[in-house]
Amino acid sequence: MPATPLFLFPEGTRGNAALPQPFKAGLYNLAKQFPNVVLVPAWIDNIQRVMPKGEVVPVPVLCSVTFGKPIALTFDENRHDFLARARNAVIALKTQ
Amino acid sequence: MTSFIRALSESQQIGLMVVVIFGGLIATHAVLVCRSARYQSIATSLRTDRPLLKRSWIMALVFVLCWILGSAWSTALFLGLSFIALREFITWSPTHRADHRSLILSFFILLPLQYALVWWGLLDVLTVLIPVYAFIALPVLGASQGDTVRFLDRNAKLHWGVMVCVFGLSHVPALVILDFEHSSTRSLFLVMFLVLVVQSCMLAQHLAAKRLARHTLPNGLRVFQWRPWLVGMFVGGLVGALMAGMTPFKPGEALAMAWIACVGGTLGHRVMAAIKHDKGIQRWGRLSGTTGATGLLDRIDALCFAAPVFLHALRWYFDV
Numbered sequence: 194m195p196a197t198p199l200f201l202f203p204e205g206t207r208g209n210a211a212l213p214q215p216f217k218a219g220l221y222n223l224a225k226q227f228p229n230v231v232l233v234p235a236w237i238d239n240i241q242r243v244m245p246k247g248e249v250v251p252v253p254v255l256c257s258v259t260f261g262k263p264i265a266l267t268f269d270e271n272r273h274d275f276l277a278r279a280r281n282a283v284i285a286l287k288t289q
Numbered sequence: 290m291t292s293f294i295r296a297l298s299e300s301q302q303i304g305l306m307v308v309v310i311f312g313g314l315i316a317t318h319a320v321l322v323c324r325s326a327r328y329q330s331i332a333t334s335l336r337t338d339r340p341l342l343k344r345s346w347i348m349a350l351v352f353v354l355c356w357i358l359g360s361a362w363s364t365a366l367f368l369g370l371s372f373i374a375l376r377e378f379i380t381w382s383p384t385h386r387a388d389h390r391s392l393i394l395s396f397f398i399l400l401p402l403q404y405a406l407v408w409w410g411l412l413d414v415l416t417v418l419i420p421v422y423a424f425i426a427l428p429v430l431g432a433s434q435g436d437t438v439r440f441l442d443r444n445a446k447l448h449w450g451v452m453v454c455v456f457g458l459s460h461v462p463a464l465v466i467l468d469f470e471h472s473s474t475r476s477l478f479l480v481m482f483l484v485l486v487v488q489s490c491m492l493a494q495h496l497a498a499k500r501l502a503r504h505t506l507p508n509g510l511r512v513f514q515w516r517p518w519l520v521g522m523f524v525g526g527l528v529g530a531l532m533a534g535m536t537p538f539k540p541g542e543a544l545a546m547a548w549i550a551c552v553g554g555t556l557g558h559r560v561m562a563a564i565k566h567d568k569g570i571q572r573w574g575r576l577s578g579t580t581g582a583t584g585l586l587d588r589i590d591a592l593c594f595a596a597p598v599f600l601h602a603l604r605w606y607f608d609v
Binding site: 209239241242248250253254 | 397
């Protein structure tokens with residue numbers, strides 16, 4: 194079966210702060226259950242400006258997606274540490 | 290030359306323009322390709338100039354096609370250009386969540402309304418809509434949202450972007466509205482005149498600056514260089530004077546008008562370069578081509594500044 198990319202938004206919702214909210218446990222559970230899946234952090238720049246939470250009409254500003262180096266769950270890592278590390282890996286890709 | 294062009298019929302003049310523009314492009318392309326086979330230095334410069342050449346082809350094809358199809362298509366073309374340019378500008382001007390309504394007003398109300406005014410021929414309204422009414426409406430809408438962090442900063446940038454990308458650029462198709470007594474159907478040639486003069490001036494300046502030595506200020510912004518600027522002014526003026534026969538101008542007037550447009554354009558380009566430098570970017574838009582916005586504003590920013598200056602110079606001098 195060919196590999197299919199799956200996009201996860203581990204925040205579980207849209208926020209309105211500059212940085213993403215703490216990640217939900219789903220990402221950790223998936224990483225634990227499917228250790229052979231490659232987890233690639235990605236940052237979507239400007240997406241918040243296109244349509245902030247609560248607005249109806251999108252604004253056509255340009256967005257860009259930056260992909261980082263894959264991260265994997267290490268055997269001795271607990272849920273909290275892994276989610277924090279994943280979040281930092283995403284934030285590290287933020288442009289400027 | 291002038292009297293020869295003036296004696297031609299309108300469709301002959303259109304044909305002449307097409308032949309000259311595309312003949313010039315084909316000749317440039319052919320000369321570069323032939324010489325690159327012989328000289329290594331030209332082959333290298335052709336590789337770096339290739340995007341410039343390709344862009345020139347695309348821009349010329351789209352513009353000439355819309356120009357031939359008439360004022361409705363020209364207006365629609367500049368509407369599209371304004372939209373892309375404003376996207377590129379706003380993308381690099383950070384706005385807050387509270388500015389969302391102001392952005393919607395800019396993109397979906399002010400921009401189409403401005404071009405509708407061009408289409409309806411309401412010159413007196415279109416010259417005040419953005420400098421007067423949007424100047425009030427945008428910050429009022431922003432203030433009503435309650436977020437006052439860097440308020441002036443955000444609103445000034447937004448209004449500035451709309452001024453350059455919508456107000457400035459809409460003055461190019463607005464030239465069609467001008468009604469010259471002795472040649473009322475000539476106004477579309479003014480659009481061609483302005484675009485050709487300003488773009489050839491910018492191209493000449495750009496190429497001259499590449500050939501001549503570069504000096505940069507300690508902070509990295511390129512020093513204003515007189516020689517490339519004079520080359521640009523010379524080429525722009527020459528193109529303007531040669532086109533006099535298609536416009537309502539005498540050759541001397543055409544030269545003066547071309548220079549007014551070139552001064553506005555080159556200095557405006559300089560201003561935009563300063564803004565880009567402040568933001569730490571080489572060009573507007575994103576580097577990827579998927580969004581269709583890969584630095585269009587860099588190509589047309591001179592027009593955004595030249596067009597209002599040119600249009601108002603015409604209105605005062607010719608009293609139209």
